[in-house]
Amino acid sequence: MRRYPRLLLLALAGCTLTAAVAATRRPNIVLILADDLGYGDLGCYGQTQIPTPHIDRLAREGMRFTQFYAGAPVCAPSRNVLMTGQHTGHTQIRGNAKVDLRPEDITLAQVLKSAGYFTALYGKWGLGSENSAAPPRKKGFDAFFGYLDQTHAHNYYPSFLVRDEQRVPLRNVVPQEGRYGQGVAATRLDYSHDLIADAALTTLARQTSARPFFLYLAFTLPHANNEKSPDGMEVPDLGAFARTAWPGPEKGFAAMVARLDRDVGRVLSQLKAAGLDDNTIVILTSDNGPHREGGHDADFFNSRGSLRGYKRDLYEGGIRVPFVVRWPGHIGAGQSSDFVGYLGDVMATLAELAGASPPAHLDSLSFAPTLLGRAAAQPPHEFLYWEFYEGRSAQAVRFGDWKAVRSPWAPAPSSSTTSPLTARRRRTSPPPIPPRWSAPAPGWTKPTSPPRSGPRRGEKIRRWRARASPAACTAVTPLSCAPCCSPRSWAPAPPSAQPHPPSFPASSTTVPCSCPTSGRSVPRAARSRSATSP
Template identity: 45%
Template sequence: MKNRMLVVGLGVLLAALFAFTYSKKETRKVPAKPNFIFILADDLGYGDLGCYGQKRIQTPHLDQMAANGVRFTDFYTGSTVCAPSRCALMTGKHMGHAYVRGNGEIPLRAEDVVIPERLKTVGYTTGMFGKWGLGLAGNAGAPPLKGWDEFYGHTHHVAAHFQRPDSLWTIRDGQLVPEAQPKGTFANEVFTNKALAFLQDHQKEPFFLYLAFTIPHAELHLPPKYLAPYLDQNGQSTFAPEKPWADGQHYGGQPNPKAAYAGLVTSIDDYVGKVLQKLKALGLEENTVVLFASDNGTHVEGGRTSADVEYFQSSGPLRGVKRDLYDGGIRTPLLVQWKGHAPRGKVSRHVGAFWDVPATLYELAGAAAGAELDGISLVPSILQKGTQPRHEYLYWEFYERGFDQAVRQGDWKAVKQRDKGNTLELYNLKTDPGETQNVAAKYPELVARLEQILRQAHVKSPIFPLAKK
């Protein structure tokens, strides 16, 4: 009898232990201070990745990242060009409120608090490698003054147009200084290697790594190993016929623009793969949130033509490219991988934008989110748990063509353009994602409501005066 009772008792104990272990596994909480990696491409189109429908360009690592995490379908950049988009990403403010609303080497101010500054207040080490574009040496937006512990890259936009720079900037003894580069060095190879070293050096402390590539933007130059997959055995482009881009212009010459663009996208994919492999080797996958996006839509510059955009379907089903406020200019791929926390292979149709990124990271890091933020946290969408708060609307404005505006509210998208007479165009993105059917005449009350949002979302800017209508 005693032996039988002992067996029963052991069985109950083992069952309890199993139940406790299983329960503990199911209710595992996220790390108190997860690491963050934000990887940003420069002028990558919404349709340039295999996981977003690309058929001609190889992106296996990013496709695997999508399979390992959450892929967002309705996520937007901060703007349709570089500097303001990055300002929205870093400050959490949309274009109606942001200080930097256009290109032109306009620095952030001391009062413009950015992600690395706030994360440092809760113990994060910060490193940025690539294109900053929000401040130069000697002004308030310089990387050492905006919370970066380590920096290696470009501060000036025009310098970032070229893939083999003579020098790059770095922080040394608290100061921003230039550092000469060996002739023929490809900048994005340097940025990737610096990022890998940062991970190695800071693996035992919470960190924020911002890896901001300068590709596939305009100068279509790349290491031969990335061009090779798109050349045949005779060294000719597999995308022939090609229309060569002549030397002697702002961007360097390129005999095979289509093959070079494809190779640049594949090079981004390879660099991302190296970062993900490093995380795995260091055992940091479960403690690191990795995000990947582009700063705006694909470009038509440096030898790349509208026909090339169409050939690759770089904007996917969307209308427009960089400098447009149609979705092809401002909707971006967004991939989020967080092993063990974000579920695998999920798709989120949440409508969000760059100004949501700071709020998201601050919530996960336990940092206070300032009242100035326009964004909301994406944590429920990333974890696929709980109720995801939604925006009343998303808003953009753009000045290079005078003054253009756009707003998305639910499935509705409105666009106003100076060169089209400032008449509001209205599209239903659910039924017309390509923004081909302007239905403004059918919905006058909706048009009036969106016109009101366009007025209230814009706050007067001291450096971007509103052009007269």
């Protein structure tokens, strides 16, 4: 009987919170997602050669996060994580294959639309192809203009873009155009990013305080046109960078980042002109780490900072991304946070701030307490988890200041290749491994072949995800360290097994071993970094 007063108190608290949300004007939301923008590509994260004054202003007037992660090391699965609030152990898309969201996948746009928001997407979707059940208009967006397919989005001078679900012809001519619209234009008249940014600003100019809005700007800058390598950094003009002595692709990359920054400034100016500035949350982040495509060298501008790895790596450089949030009057200016989060947390956070109800069973933790100056009340993640199926595949988990990375389909360890850490005595020991991570899930069986980069259309994701071998490489190291390999098995749980991450052998934490995963040396600065360093 004693439980009833407690239930009554909880009900009253819920009513009070609901009333408070209803009485408060719900914030507008502008979510800007750059494409392949590295942790070190912005002035507010240490970039010195490419000016980014407007994005730096966001950081000065808001909060900059130093330990925030992408959902995956490439675009499609990372966007799946962002839109659904689930990590890649649960998402439908785990590589850049042609896989669509399922009907049961609830997106952030659907959550906010159900709370009365106008929702619009401008830029790259990548989660539902033409004539599928998952274009943006069927996944919660009231308006869409841009690219449905990530391969199509390589081409900055395409022959068409998509508005809602209809193709819009452009004046560009693309000889030998690929199946998805990719290719290299011979006649270049309409630059896609400019068209997308202009359309977004037109929609923004129509918004009023009468109805809250969610504007998702999934810009494609500074991604390369991979089909145009080794000169794939397509941009209409190089601006001030034309006068530098840099290689052509680096001039193009710098011009792309500057163009992205320019349009962030245009968004901020439009919000101010419309009187919406003080009640709009503006978020800027990236879908993964810096690329080495289109002739661009990610180390030329130190795009990964002092982190190890690049796009397609589950090391820090491949998934730690810039994340800046501004909300005048609510988020204190000039703050820096070391909260450990990832793009999947955006779902729970924005739902809470908007007074919306997210789906149950998400891998999403609201960091609203951190944003609103109540860091002491912020619960931490128990762990963050990633899995990625391209090439040899990869899995990673971060818990506390420790991180493990393994490649289930890497070759067997070789005595001829040695990890830089083999001879280095660690000064700290990893924390105890939770018992539920330390044994294979019931029913797991050894597969007979490695996974492809993605399942064929219509193939069940369960069959694809269950394919992973007893481990060739296991790592349990501080974030400051390179991975260490062990022949001991680390068998992943099948998709039906809960919870994630998969099994994790405690014995792998102390065994000296050699690592076949890379012949590249790890810079001393990367090896010595602390997990709490930016």
